[in-house]
Amino acid sequence: MDLAKLTISQIQDGFRAKTFTPSDLLRTLELRINAAEPTVQAFLSRDFPEALKLAERADVSLPLGGIPIGIKDVINVKGQPCTAASQILRGYTAPYDATVITKLLAAGAIPYGRLNMDEFAMGSSTENSSYQVTKNPWDATRIPGGSSGGSAAAVAACEVPASLGSDTGGSIRQPAALCGCVGLKPSYGRVSRYGLVAFASSLDQIGPFARTTRDCALLLNAISGRDAMDSTSLDLPAEDFTAGLGRDLKGVRLGIPKEYFVDGMNPKVRATVETAIKQCEAAGAELVEISLPHTEYAVSVYYIIATAEASANLARFDGVRYGKRAEAPKDLMDLYLRTREEGFGSEVKRRIILGTYVLSSGYYDAYYLRAQKVRTLIRRDFEAAYEKVDAIVCPTSPDVAFPIGERTNDPLKMYLADIFTIAANLAGICGLSVPCGFVEEGGVKLPVGLQFLGKAFDETRLLGIADAYETVSGWTKETAPL
């Protein structure tokens, strides 16, 4: 039995049967990480001795007792680095735990390692990290997706059984699809963002990556809930997100949005997704053609709102209270200008400029306010759809993992890669990507993701539907050949 390949549920069976201990598991993973990292480069750092201490005293009777969870480098863990893959936070040590970390620790889990990402979660390929380029475990010449590329690659490469990422416009679901694992973006307000380095506050959510839908449900059980430190987190009735698992698809109404099957997407990806949807139908689901008429505006709305909010959020990186400061500033303005010039990478600068511009005097109404109004229209599209269907099913990404370097000089093309994931963040609904097969590119097998979108706070049903598809299709049993 290779412990590194087990799901959380299988690990828990092993702990209970005393077949192996949390320390055995952590040691096995450390060996696996040492073997895989020269190729994958998902981890920015990790502290094995510290994690082993937690493993040695882990209480396996707790919901996630002794389970190591990789953490995207944008979530604060006390005493560990948290760079957001940026030079401006090089050397910063988190002085506190994010709420999701406090909750994971309370559930017995072991936060293990800092996972690579696009700088400040801005990107779709993890190539915008200022530290290293993470490789796709299915083909090391290709990107793992982004921005949570390290979180997806670490799970796909069997370096950790699960991880946390953040999703502002698809940053959990898209890399999950491209790396062949399951990734869940919870509804806006489901999970506290306290301790998450903020990118776009009206869109950001923290969520899990794992090898199965069930494992994502277990993680959501642990990290969700109202938190006084994040005023957007909601006080909802306690829920067990595994309650919908183990059912079938009989009578489930799945909406197929015609706008999500467009020219320009990879035809092999399209065919794979269509096959998966037919499999849902064969398993008893009722397919309903729906329309989300404002889909074509989602990317534009997103790049106005997300950059505007980012330009405000990133104003805090001023070289004064924490992080990097430029050497020998001649005055305070010089300190700000040069600290930010030296500390931020190209994509971050580009988005700060765009965000500052759309908020600037004379342009606010034309861009930001108008985008917020179109956002309302996009929300209404989904509200109307959910009157007819239980969930929406569509591709997660229009393409498979692309070669490293292919899109770095064309920001617009990179932005359009998020076309199928962005609307969920704008509408505040929940969404999940689950593996649905492979396509061959250049003789290499690359994973494709199927996206299920549920209405806000309907995660239990969403996870149940995805779990039913996973069970009939069996694709989550495939592991990267690495």
Added chain:
Amino acid sequence: MSSSPDLNVRHVARLARLALTDEEITTFEGQLGRVLEHIEHLKKLDVTGVEPTAHTSAVFNVTREDVPGTSLTRAAALGIAPRSANNLVIVPKVVE
């Protein structure tokens, strides 16, 4: 083709307290010009009478009890500052 909106990157960078090289300014003007052209299509939508969505959470004006709680210690907060002395964060002189 719609004309590219008048984006003055040099001016906006100053507003954002971000120094850029001349090369970056030229590159960003080209790239962001194309992004702005792409988003021009929003202007053809009729949004008369549509309420803006600032965020999707159904909560507004959240307050908490006004009671002291635990927070970062002074040592922890100053420990991550680039420069500090006498329990203060040190910055260049701002007043003559």
